[in-house]
Amino acid sequence: MIIFQNVSKYYDNQTVLKNITFTVQKGEITFITGPSGAGKSTLLKLMYLAESPDEGDIVIGDFHLASLKEAQIPYLRRSVGVVFQDFKLINSITVFDNVALSLRIRGVKEREIRDIVSNALKKVHIRHLSDSYPTSLSGGEQQRVVIARAIAAEPLVILADEPTGNLDPNTSIDIIRVLRELNAQGATILIATHNRELFRGTGNRVLKLDGGNIVGEEAG
Numbered sequence: 001m002i003i004f005q006n007v008s009k010y011y012d013n014q015t016v017l018k019n020i021t022f023t024v025q026k027g028e029i030t031f032i033t034g035p036s037g038a039g040k041s042t043l044l045k046l047m048y049l050a051e052s053p054d055e056g057d058i059v060i061g062d063f064h065l066a067s068l069k070e071a072q073i074p075y076l077r078r079s080v081g082v083v084f085q086d087f088k089l090i091n092s093i094t095v096f097d098n099v100a101l102s103l104r105i106r107g108v109k110e111r112e113i114r115d116i117v118s119n120a121l122k123k124v125h126i127r128h129l130s131d132s133y134p135t136s137l138s139g140g141e142q143q144r145v146v147i148a149r150a151i152a153a154e155p156l157v158i159l160a161d162e163p164t165g166n167l168d169p170n171t172s173i174d175i176i177r178v179l180r181e182l183n184a185q186g187a188t189i190l191i192a193t194h195n196r197e198l199f200r201g202t203g204n205r206v207l208k209l210d211g212g213n214i215v216g217e218e219a220g
């Protein structure tokens with residue numbers, strides 16, 4: 001599902017990722033960990049071309065990023081669901097409308113949207129908050145809305161960059177539990193975090209990144 005083949009990324013003279021090679025199978029959940037500045041966020045950004053790799057190729061499903069045509073980029077981005085620590089929800093519209101937004105832009109029929117959104121909210125256990133506004137929700141609930149928004153588009157992969165960065169420890173564990181549930185239902189998920197508590201004892205795959213290199217792999 002995801003292939004990194006000898007991928008390098010440089011900013012000015014700085015090597016941020018060096019010769020990164022790894023594969024993530026469909027339906028796998030993988031944590032990427034490492035200290036601040038290790039290159040975790042950059043690695044995720046390369047996958048939806050928020051940044052371009054300087055060397056190597058990345059394959060996401062059928063998308064070969066090294067030879068991807070400009071016109072294909074929106075389709076790639078649609079295939080990658082992103083969950084970041086700063087929620088980026090729109091506060092002036094309801095939870096339902098936040099999750100529905102990208103589907104509406106894409107011209108999906110309202111009746112279908114109703115089913116997709118309510119199903120996505122159900123998967124993250126907040127269907128009862130459908131008509132609420134983001135500002136009335138707790139941080140953990142807001143992050144569930146972000147996850148619902150990501151899965152509503154039925155992406156090939158879900159990328160989470162420090163998805164619990166703004167949450168307290170218990171809420172963080174809840175959010176990781178939601179992501180692991182989605183994985184159990186078949187979603188392919190990559191989670192970047194410096195917080196080892198999030199994967200300790202899960203048995204999930206952990207890739208260790210340091211100074212732009214993969215320095216190890218372990219079971220969490």
Ligand SMILES: Nc1ncnc2c1ncn2[C@@H]1O[C@H](COP(=O)(O)OP(=O)(O)OP(=O)(O)O)[C@@H](O)[C@H]1O
Pocket residue numbers: 011016034035036037038039040041042043194
């Ligand atoms: N747009 C940019 N321009 C220049 N340098 C950058 C840019 N983005 C990241 N870097 C540098 O690349 C390196 C890796 O950054 P990255 O954000 O990927 O690390 P990270 O592992 O996600 O760290 P953190 O745990 O703090 O989020 C850092 O040295 C950073 O300063």
Ligand SMILES: [Mg+2]
Pocket residue numbers: 040041042161
């Ligand atoms: Mg980061």
